[in-house]
Amino acid sequence: MTLLGAWGRRPDLFSGGRVARRRWFDGVDKLLWWIPLAMIALAGILIASTQRQAGYADWYQHWVTAAVGMGVALLLARVPLERFSQWQWPIYGVMVASLIAVRIVGVSALGAQSWINIAGFHVQPSEFAKVAAILLLARVLTRHPVERPVDLVRPVGMISLPWLLVFVQPDLGSSLVFGAILLVMMFWSGMPGAWVVLFMSPLFTAILAGAFPWLLLAWIPAMGWLAWSSLPWKRMALAVVLAVQGVFAVATPWLWNHFLQPHQRARLTLFLDPSQDPLGGGYHLLQSMVGIGSGRLFGTGLMQGHLTLLRFIPEQHTDFIFSALGEETGFLGSLLVVAGYVVWIWRLLQIAGKARTDYESLVVVGIGAMVMFQVVVNINMTIGLGPITGIPLPWMSYGRSAMLVNFIALGLCASVARRGLAAKARR
Numbered sequence: 403m404t405l406l407g408a409w410g411r412r413p414d415l416f417s418g419g420r421v422a423r424r425r426w427f428d429g430v431d432k433l434l435w436w437i438p439l440a441m442i443a444l445a446g447i448l449i450a451s452t453q454r455q456a457g458y459a460d461w462y463q464h465w466v467t468a469a470v471g472m473g474v475a476l477l478l479a480r481v482p483l484e485r486f487s488q489w490q491w492p493i494y495g496v497m498v499a500s501l502i503a504v505r506i507v508g509v510s511a512l513g514a515q516s517w518i519n520i521a522g523f524h525v526q527p528s529e530f531a532k533v534a535a536i537l538l539l540a541r542v543l544t545r546h547p548v549e550r551p552v553d554l555v556r557p558v559g560m561i562s563l564p565w566l567l568v569f570v571q572p573d574l575g576s577s578l579v580f581g582a583i584l585l586v587m588m589f590w591s592g593m594p595g596a597w598v599v600l601f602m603s604p605l606f607t608a609i610l611a612g613a614f615p616w617l618l619l620a621w622i623p624a625m626g627w628l629a630w631s632s633l634p635w636k637r638m639a640l641a642v643v644l645a646v647q648g649v650f651a652v653a654t655p656w657l658w659n660h661f662l663q664p665h666q667r668a669r670l671t672l673f674l675d676p677s678q679d680p681l682g683g684g685y686h687l688l689q690s691m692v693g694i695g696s697g698r699l700f701g702t703g704l705m706q707g708h709l710t711l712l713r714f715i716p717e718q719h720t721d722f723i724f725s726a727l728g729e730e731t732g733f734l735g736s737l738l739v740v741a742g743y744v745v746w747i748w749r750l751l752q753i754a755g756k757a758r759t760d761y762e763s764l765v766v767v768g769i770g771a772m773v774m775f776q777v778v779v780n781i782n783m784t785i786g787l788g789p790i791t792g793i794p795l796p797w798m799s800y801g802r803s804a805m806l807v808n809f810i811a812l813g814l815c816a817s818v819a820r821r822g823l824a825a826k827a828r829r
Contacts, residue, residue: 431753431819437746438797438812441739442468445798448726451705452719461719467802471809478813479820483762486814490541494560497534500527501567516571526803528568528576533810535561535580536768539587544761548593551633557588575791579775586771587764590754596632600625600643604650611654622647689715690784694728694736701732719800721792724784739798743777753819762818769811 442465450461486493503518504527518525542556561584569577589598603625610617626644633639693709702708707729709715715722728736750770757763773796780795782788794804 431749431816433745433749434753434812434816434819437742438808439468439472441742441797444727444739445723445800447704448723448730448798449719449800451707451710451730452723452726454705454710461800463802464800464805467805468809471806471812474806475809475813475816478810479816481817482821483765483814483817484759486537487541487544487761490538493534494538497527497531497538497564498567501531501564503527504571505567516573516576523802526801528571528573529801529803529807530810531564531568532576532579532583532772533769533807533814535564536583536587536765536772536811539584540761540764540768543587543591543764544759547591547760548588548597551597551639554588554593557584573792575779575793578779578791579772579793582775583768583771587768590764590767591760594632596628600628600632603643604646607647607650608654611651612658615651618651622651685716687783687786687790690722690725691786693725694785697729697732697736699732699734701728701730701735704730706730721780721790721794721799722784723795723798723800724781727798728784740777740781743774743796747774750815753815757818758821762821766815766818769815772811773808 446461446465449464453461500518504516507518516526516528518527538560539557542560546553546556548554548557561580565577565580568580585598585601589595603621607618607621607625610621622644625647626640629639629643630636633643689709693707693715696702696709697707707726710718710726710729715725718726724736727739731738747770750766754763754766754770757766776793776796779788779791779793780799783790783793794801796804796808
């Protein structure tokens with residue numbers, strides 16, 4: 403038999419590898435994967451642009467970390483999500499222990515003690531705690547959906563300890579992410595929308611008490627009416643809600659003037675008028691807005707940003723990467739990236755709606771809440787619509803821990819999507 407004849411009879415000699423690769427990628431949700439990968443590719447170029455005049459160049463680490471994360475995500479995509487639900491308490495224990503370790507042996511940077519040095523790498527446990535919290539809350543809410551006020555005790559109690567440990571680092575941005583995850587997942591589990599408003603109302607009461615106290619005359623009665631109309635034990639609910647609103651309305655001005663330091667107050671309010679301190683607390687924001695505005699419609703071109711070249715914006719490769727995007731790709735490029743996030747979240751909602759179990763659905767929704775909250779807060783921060791909180795932009799900001807967590811989240815969502823497609827094919 404000739405060698406050519408052997409090839410003709412045994413085509414699998416050379417196609418076996420391709421077949422194996424096709425099987426590996428069977429059921430892959432292309433929209434779910436390609437949007438983050440496109441953002442990572444673009445972000446690597448933007449990070450390189452921010453480091454052109456720097457004495458170091460580690461922009462390629464963004465892509466290296468993404469490659470590692472991609473491998474982790476592909477592995478997780480093949481693991482049924484229910485396996486994680488069986489490890490509820492070990493996951494909770496590791497999460498709390500790592501956050502406590504930050505307080506004991508953590509490394510401080512940029513005013514926060516949020517990292518642990520492991521084999522020369524700075525690992526941020528609060529990032530991994532976000533995914534752990536999602537898995538834990540999904541387990542709790544699957545068994546005990548929020549249908550009565552007493553059902554709030556379990557999820558709120560479980561998330562309170564890690565939230566507090568993150569808040570005291572201090573890491574205000576990550577602590578806010580925990581709150582967003584909790585509210586969205588409880589709503590998805592069945593909590594009425596009116597309860598979501600009541601849950602968030604103390605925050606708005608505090609803001610109004612400091613900025614527009616006269617609006618409290620309408621806001622507090624409105625919350626009282628909402629409590630009366632949506633909660634059981636109406637008189638008790640009304641009394642509790644009005645008491646909480648009153649405490650926040652009275653305590654906020656006192657805490658603002660006597661508890662917070664001047665630089666902390668400035669950090670929360672300078673976004674309203676950053677020109678008050680153009681060389682201090684407002685410098686970041688002013689330069690970010692100038693850079694984004696200078697991009698106009700089409701941008702200056704990749705690697706051609708003038709403010710990015712001169713490094714006018716500190717930490718631009720991390721929390722302020724959107725300013726480099728706005729300068730070098732303009733309004734159209736920025737709009738395309740924002741649209742990518744919207745489409746990705748829309749795809750997650752589709753996956754959650756078709757999930758085989760409530761647990762899988764809740765995990766996907768929690769991940770969507772985590773990503774979308776970070777996107778909204780980060781972009782608002784860079785364009786002057788919110789305070790600077792130190793929240794990274796998913797897939798685009800430089801950061802190993804955040805990138806790995808994003809890919810872990812992607813792998814979990816891909817697992818749900820894959821099993822949903824398999825179940826549909828069997829039907």
